[in-house]
Amino acid sequence: xxxxxxxxxxxxxxxxxxxxxxxxxxxxxxxxxxxxxxxxxxxxxxxxxxxxxxxxxxxxxxxxxxxxxxxxxxxxxxxxxxxxxxxxxxxxxxxxxxxxxxxxxxxxxxxxxxxxxxxxxxxxxxxxxxxxxxxxxxxxxxxxxxxxxxxxxxxxxxxxxxxxxxxxxxxxxxxxxxxxxxxxxxxxxxxxxxxxxxxxxxxxxxxxxxxxxxxxxxxxxxxxxxxxxxxxxxxxxxxxxxxxxxxxxxxxxxxxxxxxxxxxxxxxxxxxxxxxxxxxxxxxxxxxxxxxxxxxxxxxxxxxxxxxxxxxxxxxxxxxxxxxxxxxxxxxxxxxxxxxxxxxxxxxxxxxxxxxxxxxxxxxxxxxxxxxxxxxxxxxxxxxxxxxxxxxxxxxxxxxxxxxxxxxxxxxxxxxxxxxxxxxxxxxxxxxxxxxxxxxxxxxxxxxx
Amino acid sequence: xxxxxxxxxxxxxxxxxxxxxxxxxxxxxxxxxxxxxxxxxxxxxxxxxxxxxxxxxxxxxxxxxxxxxxxxxxxxxxxxxxxxxxxxxxxxxxxxxxxxxxxxxxxxxxxxxxxxxxxxxxxxxxxxxxxxxxxxxxxxxxxxxxxxxxxxxxxxxxxxxxxxxxxxxxxxxxxxxxxxxxxxxxxxxxxxxxxxxxxxxxxxxxxxxxxxxxxxxxxxxxxxxxxxxxxxxxxxxxxxxxxxxxxxxxxxxxxxxxxxxxxxxxxxxxxxxxxxxxxxxxxxxxxxxxxxxxxxxxxxxxxxxxxxxxxxxxxxxxxxxxxxxxxxxxxxxxxxxxxxxxxxxxxxxxxxxxxxxxxxxxxxxxxxxxxxxxxxx
Numbered sequence: 001x002x003x004x005x006x007x008x009x010x011x012x013x014x015x016x017x018x019x020x021x022x023x024x025x026x027x028x029x030x031x032x033x034x035x036x037x038x039x040x041x042x043x044x045x046x047x048x049x050x051x052x053x054x055x056x057x058x059x060x061x062x063x064x065x066x067x068x069x070x071x072x073x074x075x076x077x078x079x080x081x082x083x084x085x086x087x088x089x090x091x092x093x094x095x096x097x098x099x100x101x102x103x104x105x106x107x108x109x110x111x112x113x114x115x116x117x118x119x120x121x122x123x124x125x126x127x128x129x130x131x132x133x134x135x136x137x138x139x140x141x142x143x144x145x146x147x148x149x150x151x152x153x154x155x156x157x158x159x160x161x162x163x164x165x166x167x168x169x170x171x172x173x174x175x176x177x178x179x180x181x182x183x184x185x186x187x188x189x190x191x192x193x194x195x196x197x198x199x200x201x202x203x204x205x206x207x208x209x210x211x212x213x214x215x216x217x218x219x220x221x222x223x224x225x226x227x228x229x230x231x232x233x234x235x236x237x238x239x240x241x242x243x244x245x246x247x248x249x250x251x252x253x254x255x256x257x258x259x260x261x262x263x264x265x266x267x268x269x270x271x272x273x274x275x276x277x278x279x280x281x282x283x284x285x286x287x288x289x290x291x292x293x294x295x296x297x298x299x300x301x302x303x304x305x306x307x308x309x310x311x312x313x314x315x316x317x318x319x320x321x322x323x324x325x326x327x328x329x330x331x332x333x334x335x336x337x338x339x340x341x342x343x344x345x346x347x348x349x350x351x352x353x354x355x356x357x358x359x360x361x362x363x364x365x366x367x368x369x370x371x372x373x374x375x376x377x378x379x380x381x382x383x384x385x386x387x388x389x390x391x392x393x394x395x396x397x398x399x400x401x402x403x404x405x406x407x408x409x410x411x412x413x414x415x416x417x418x419x420x421x422x423x424x425x426x427x428x429x430x431x432x433x434x435x436x437x438x439x440x441x442x443x444x445x446x447x448x449x
Numbered sequence: 450x451x452x453x454x455x456x457x458x459x460x461x462x463x464x465x466x467x468x469x470x471x472x473x474x475x476x477x478x479x480x481x482x483x484x485x486x487x488x489x490x491x492x493x494x495x496x497x498x499x500x501x502x503x504x505x506x507x508x509x510x511x512x513x514x515x516x517x518x519x520x521x522x523x524x525x526x527x528x529x530x531x532x533x534x535x536x537x538x539x540x541x542x543x544x545x546x547x548x549x550x551x552x553x554x555x556x557x558x559x560x561x562x563x564x565x566x567x568x569x570x571x572x573x574x575x576x577x578x579x580x581x582x583x584x585x586x587x588x589x590x591x592x593x594x595x596x597x598x599x600x601x602x603x604x605x606x607x608x609x610x611x612x613x614x615x616x617x618x619x620x621x622x623x624x625x626x627x628x629x630x631x632x633x634x635x636x637x638x639x640x641x642x643x644x645x646x647x648x649x650x651x652x653x654x655x656x657x658x659x660x661x662x663x664x665x666x667x668x669x670x671x672x673x674x675x676x677x678x679x680x681x682x683x684x685x686x687x688x689x690x691x692x693x694x695x696x697x698x699x700x701x702x703x704x705x706x707x708x709x710x711x712x713x714x715x716x717x718x719x720x721x722x723x724x725x726x727x728x729x730x731x732x733x734x735x736x737x738x739x740x741x742x743x744x745x746x747x748x749x750x751x752x753x754x755x756x757x758x759x760x761x762x763x764x765x766x767x768x769x770x771x772x773x774x775x776x777x778x779x780x781x782x783x784x785x786x787x788x789x790x791x792x793x794x795x796x797x798x799x800x801x802x803x804x805x806x807x808x809x810x811x812x813x814x815x816x817x818x819x820x821x822x823x824x825x826x
Contacts, residue, residue: 324663331710331720334742334788335685339663341623341637342685342724342787343492343539344598347555347578349791352511352537 012093014085015068027081033067047075475783477761480803483526488512491782491800493540496773501547504773505529506780508802509538515552517564520778520804532562532569539578545586551593553579559595561607572607575599583627587646594650596622596634604650614650618642628669631677635664641682643694659705662686668728670735681737681751683725689739691751704754709741726786727769731811733776738811740767742788746781753814765798772807779807
């Protein structure tokens with residue numbers, strides 16, 4: 001990615017003025033120091049992203065970027081790596097550096113810089129630093145093994161078009177450096193139209209995408225992870241343009257489920273398929289609500305009260321045995337231990353098994369309806385639920401209870417059956433089937449069924 | 450202006466009939482309280498179908514009763530009638546024409562309550578408590594479907610004491626939902642079966658559960674052309690699975706999300722994980738609401754895969770929820786669900802049913818670059 005506005009100079013952090021060798025490292029620094037949530041330690045990508053995260057997840061507002069020097073604490077400014085730095089601050093920085101390290105900068109890189117046209121910016125210094133900037137470094141990567149040619153070039157939409165042409169040649173060189181990237185890269189090179197082009201790129205960049213987000217930690221193992229960042233950068237610019245988001249949705253959807261597959265760590269995805277995992281569903285900012293934290297966090301996070309980590313519920317389905325394990329180190333299931341439903345547990349209580357009409361309320365219609373002929377083939381029995389409470393059933397004198405207290409649809413209209421005069425008291429109790437041989441005759445009166 | 454009209458500003462209305470805008474936690478969302486709530490935990494809520502003018506709400510409870518209220522547009526709730534079983538009522542539903550209410554009870558029966566005559570008769574019998582009851586209205590038949598802990602699913606013509614059909618379930622029925630022509634039933638031991646109801650009910654597919662814990666609630670959702678296309682399944686482990694029946698790409702389209710948990714992302718304290726007690730889909734927007742043992746309700750957009758809102762925490766679990774037919778009203782019940790066992794049951798504690806204007810809060814999240822990210826819920 002380099003070519004475009006590299007803002008020359010070595011990458012430096014706008015929030016704290018520190019210098020870095022590489023933009024990727026700069027970004028790592030920013031995520032860890034400036035965009036890290038103080039409550040949950042989640043690393044976001046931008047200042048506004050952090051603000052939104054804190055608001056939505058923790059319901060806290062923050063008004064300054066953590067660990068930033070005074071004057072550089074603006075939380076609203078969307079800065080990512082070297083992108084988004086206000087021009088005047090850039091100039092200030094350049095001046096500063098020129099004063100101090102002009103020479104050393106010159107020494108830094110050498111060139112190939114022909115292609116790097118920088119956009120307007122000042123000449124001399126711009127060249128060299130540019131090359132250095134490998135962020136997107138087409139060329140530099142070549143020169144510096146450390147920077148895998150990030151196909152990120154696409155990331156530099158503005159002003160780069162001319163460079164693009166130059167890119168392709170680079171490509172061939174890339175493959176060796178970027179595992180898994182190369183195929184994806186090519187197309188990108190072709191498409192670089194700034195801004196609008198970016199979104200389409202995304203799909204092409206699969207490998208690049210995911211990494212920016214989660215993999216950070218995993219980067220190192222991945223061969224410099226650098227390629228990863230590139231795409232990340234690539235994402236950023238589009239975001240403000242708001243054009244990018246549109247293509248995003250299709251991408252984001254799969255995001256969650258695949259996150260499960262991607263399994264924690266890393267990034268295997270980087271090189272392989274496009275699994276935009278965790279967070280960043282839509283370029284830039286974190287998803288407004290961490291609704292599906294299982295996916296975003298992959299690691300850690302809770303759950304797994306019982307067997308298996310719930311992290312990947314969608315895909316892996318390990319069958320679970322019946323007994324519940326309700327506690328674990330990280331979480332506690334608020335549920336009684338036995339694996340029966342809450343209602344079953346509650347229904348076992350004698351209080352709910354009385355089958356008595358509530359005090360003051362008649363049991364309506366029970367009897368008539370009851371086991372109307374045929375329905376009740378001898379019910380074997382009353383399973384535990386009812387402990388034969390029946391016997392004590394008081395004759396329900398009150399059938400009229402229906403409306404107690406209710407203005408009711410039908411004021412007082414208690415149709416006979418409802419109440420049960422036919423009810424032959426003995427049968428009241430609820431489902432009682434048991435004794436009765438007699439029932440049927442009684443029931444039939446009710447007839448209705 | 451109607452309190453429950455689609456553009457009403459009733460919002461966090463302190464217009465509760467009882468003026469219960471107090472600071473205590475029984476109604477932190479300042480929603481409307483339904484008058485004369487049941488005396489014991491509420492197990493189910495259901496609003497009348499669009500065929501009835503106005504809105505009527507029924508609630509079944511562990512006090513063995515099912516109550517009916519009229520809910521007026523200004524938020525006033527008027528108790529209308531009630532019926533009793535001889536055991537706790539576990540589920541209730543309306544017929545499609547709004548003239549009957551069906552109730553299922555621990556007394557192993559199900560009843561049909563004719564609201565016009567205010568009579569209730571038994572229409573179903575099982576060998577164990579009846580946990581679910583749904584009305585099925587097919588072009589060529591109508592019946593009541595009951596699911597029971599006796600591991601059967603029975604279909605009843607209300608005029609006959611014998612079931613029209615009995616289907617065996619692998620385990621005790623825990624929850625079910627019907628959106629014609631699809632029915633989804635979840636059982637103990639994480640069983641999950643989908644039925645197709647055209648011509649006659651038949652088992653369509655047994656699905657391996659996307660969740661690893663006990664199933665607790667299920668709700669079918671529809672696609673853009675109003676055909677049932679999948680369901681949301683909630684478990685006791687603070688998680689909901691969104692499952693499509695025939696998705697183009699199951700690995701990507703089906704997913705689960707965590708909900709009703711405490712402590713957010715603070716990993717220093719063990720997280721409390723609560724059961725999802727109910728799921729309901731908004732009939733117009735297709736977004737969903739979940740209610741949990743943690744005493745909160747949340748609104749979600751399953752297509753954008755984001756959370757729309759989470760409520761403040763009530764001082765009791767929320768045991769049931771439902772939307773009215775046009776999605777303007779969201780009703781939720783605050784009562785103890787036994788999630789902490791017998792010890793935490795306080796029979797003196799009042800049970801509540803709250804009504805909230807749902808027209809605005811459940812609008813789907815715009816998937817494009819979201820300005821909404823700057824607005825708080």
